[in-house]
Amino acid sequence: MTVHAVGRSTPAVRHIGRSTLVAPGLKVLYTPTTKVACTTIKWMLAEAEGSLRTDVIPRLLAANLHRSQTIHNRHVSGLQKLNELPPHQVEEILESPEWIRLAALRDPVARSYSAWENRIFMRAPGRTDGGFELAPDVLRDGCIDMTASFARFSEALEQQPQAFMRDHHFVPQSQVVRTDAVRYDLLVRVDEPGGVDSIAAVFRERSGKDIQPQRHNESIGVPLDRACDAATAARLMSVYRSDYDAFGFERRAFAPSVEPYVLSASETQLVTLVRQSVERVTSVSRAAQSKMSARFGVRQIRKAFLRRITFGRMYNTPRGIHW
Amino acid sequence: MRVLYTPTPKAACTTIKMMLATAEGTRNSDVVDRLAVMHVSRAQTIHHPQVNGLSTLADFSSRDKRHMLTSPDWLRVTSVRDPISRAYSAWENRIFMRAHRRTTTLIELAHDVRTDGRVDLAASFAHFAKVLGEKADVFMTDHHFLPQTNLARPDVIDYDTLVRVDQPGEIDALARVLTARSGKPIVPERLNEGLGVRVERVCDIHTANRLMATYASDYEAFDFPRRDWAPSVEPLMLSDMEARMLGNYRRAFERAVSVAREAQRRTGARYGVRQMRRAITKVARLENSATRPKETF
Numbered sequence: 001m002t003v004h005a006v007g008r009s010t011p012a013v014r015h016i017g018r019s020t021l022v023a024p025g026l027k028v029l030y031t032p033t034t035k036v037a038c039t040t041i042k043w044m045l046a047e048a049e050g051s052l053r054t055d056v057i058p059r060l061l062a063a064n065l066h067r068s069q070t071i072h073n074r075h076v077s078g079l080q081k082l083n084e085l086p087p088h089q090v091e092e093i094l095e096s097p098e099w100i101r102l103a104a105l106r107d108p109v110a111r112s113y114s115a116w117e118n119r120i121f122m123r124a125p126g127r128t129d130g131g132f133e134l135a136p137d138v139l140r141d142g143c144i145d146m147t148a149s150f151a152r153f154s155e156a157l158e159q160q161p162q163a164f165m166r167d168h169h170f171v172p173q174s175q176v177v178r179t180d181a182v183r184y185d186l187l188v189r190v191d192e193p194g195g196v197d198s199i200a201a202v203f204r205e206r207s208g209k210d211i212q213p214q215r216h217n218e219s220i221g222v223p224l225d226r227a228c229d230a231a232t233a234a235r236l237m238s239v240y241r242s243d244y245d246a247f248g249f250e251r252r253a254f255a256p257s258v259e260p261y262v263l264s265a266s267e268t269q270l271v272t273l274v275r276q277s278v279e280r281v282t283s284v285s286r287a288a289q290s291k292m293s294a295r296f297g298v299r300q301i302r303k304a305f306l307r308r309i310t311f312g313r314m315y316n317t318p319r320g321i322h323w
Numbered sequence: 324m325r326v327l328y329t330p331t332p333k334a335a336c337t338t339i340k341m342m343l344a345t346a347e348g349t350r351n352s353d354v355v356d357r358l359a360v361m362h363v364s365r366a367q368t369i370h371h372p373q374v375n376g377l378s379t380l381a382d383f384s385s386r387d388k389r390h391m392l393t394s395p396d397w398l399r400v401t402s403v404r405d406p407i408s409r410a411y412s413a414w415e416n417r418i419f420m421r422a423h424r425r426t427t428t429l430i431e432l433a434h435d436v437r438t439d440g441r442v443d444l445a446a447s448f449a450h451f452a453k454v455l456g457e458k459a460d461v462f463m464t465d466h467h468f469l470p471q472t473n474l475a476r477p478d479v480i481d482y483d484t485l486v487r488v489d490q491p492g493e494i495d496a497l498a499r500v501l502t503a504r505s506g507k508p509i510v511p512e513r514l515n516e517g518l519g520v521r522v523e524r525v526c527d528i529h530t531a532n533r534l535m536a537t538y539a540s541d542y543e544a545f546d547f548p549r550r551d552w553a554p555s556v557e558p559l560m561l562s563d564m565e566a567r568m569l570g571n572y573r574r575a576f577e578r579a580v581s582v583a584r585e586a587q588r589r590t591g592a593r594y595g596v597r598q599m600r601r602a603i604t605k606v607a608r609l610e611n612s613a614t615r616p617k618e619t620f
Binding site: 058220263303 | 355356357358359360361362363364365420515516517518519520562563564565567568569571572574575576577578579581582583584585586589590591592594595596597598599601602603
């Protein structure tokens with residue numbers, strides 16, 4: 001796949017070019033912001049564009065934890081990246097009134113909780129390996145205290161933001177949705193009623209298809225105001241100050257202290273089981289992805305040859321041949 | 324070490340295999356992260372032959388097999404467990420937590436049962452016991468559901484040690500035997516992989532009777548006592564959060580199985596040639612971009 005220089009080569013445009021998607025059929029540019037309904041929006045956009053390919057999902061090796069998450073693989077969504085287009089086309093996309101440029105936004109504290117729950121607490125595969133040690137579980141009688149654990153995360157994030165910002169789930173929205181580089185026609189607050197529906201309406205209008213948003217809720221259902229007190233919120237507001245400045249989010253009020261939200265023993269056990277499973281998914285995915293090289297190819301040819309000349313005695317099981 | 328062990332699934336076979344492989348010196352944990360095979364946890368990878376490094380009886384000649392099965396120098400050991408506890412453990416792991424990799428038939432037959440819209444563990448287990456009794460042949464394709472007599476075959480193998488893993492101290496006693504034979508300190512590892520639900524909480528007398536009928540041969544062969552069970556048990560419903568986490572767990576497992584299956588499909592000479600061709604093309608085009616495997620089929 002050829003990667004072209006983005007037309008306007010300011011650092012900001014170069015940055016958004018890496019993450020921004022385009023649907024040329026619909027003439028829609030979309031900058032995905034993680035933990036801001038990006039899974040739902042990508043499914044809708046790919047469906048509206050007609051580029052969605054669910055048939056390739058069983059062939060993917062990526063460690064997506066849910067089928068819905070496979071939309072982030074471009075073989076599934078079929079959407080193009082802005083930086084893969086020739087400069088003149090990029091220029092047109094960024095300037096033409098025929099194109100609609102959209103991005104989604106969410107209250108920074110709510111987004112931060114969602115990112116923590118998904119990436120740190122539930123151990124979703126990503127680049128936050130170091131974050132597990134920096135923001136460990138806080139236990140009460142062997143059970144996880146969600147409130148205290150989230151508070152500890154906010155402290156670690158405030159003290160060592162660079163350890164978390166390697167993962168784009170923790171990067172401020174203002175660094176992803178670069179209003180200084182793209183003149184967005186639609187900046188949608190997905191946490192406000194009708195926010196996602198308004199995006200669906202645009203896709204419906206442009207595609208002529210009945211596009212409806214689907215909920216891909218993977219959270220464990222702990223209300224934010226049960227896990228976050230005023231002190232935790234203040235730390236997060238400080239870390240994400242640029243989002244408040246750039247998008248004018250209102251600073252929500254949180255209770256000075258909240259009753260600890262402690263998981264039951266069985267809930268804590270389920271968290272352990274999910275984490276074990278996620279660890280294996282990641283490991284299996286890595287192992288699977290390593291089986292693509294000339295060296296692996298040579299080994300496969302050698303094994304196939306040995307199996308043939310030994311009349312099937314060697315490497316006669318899927319495990320054996322695979323190894 | 325001269326130990327012959329017949330593993331019985333859901334009767335501490337993971338712990339025993341770990342001890343045995345450690346004692347024998349064949350355990351190879353380094354390869355765990357290179358396995359493109361889905362196991363529910365890291366500990367479970369001990370069942371992969373590359374990890375445990377143990378030989379199977381089938382690897383030996385008939386003469387050697389006879390020697391292993393009869394010689395007083397060899398220790399023949401297997402493990403057994405109360406059939407109802409084992410059936411619960413097998414159901415929880417294979418059906419409820421979806422650890423069954425090869426087929427969805429059992430999951431469809433022994434589906435979740437909901438009470439007031441929420442998943443009810445007690446009712447789901449009762450339903451499983453019912454369909455297990457009605458369609459035993461279907462379930463017995465998975466050795467986790469096979470009677471222990473069919474696996475251990477006490478009619479064929481004269482065991483020196485029969486470890487009742489649900490009796491206090493039995494696994495520790497085996498660990499001491501392995502320590503003595505290997506000269507290494509062998510300690511059983513405690514694995515924490517179940518939901519932590521006691522079988523008495525989800526199994527009433529009706530469910531127990533069904534399971535005792537299914538596993539009648541185990542009661543006869545190993546003299547398990549027929550335990551007393553409550554006439555009825557209260558529903559045990561998952562909380563909203565437990566249901567969400569269970570859903571996450573099941574979906575993650577499904578994806579991992581899909582990835583593992585796809586990885587295992589990538590074998591053979593034809594695949595090898597394609598990989599070589601791809602690499603040569605890349606070199607010929609002077610491409611120096613990093614390979615992006617997740618974007619590659």
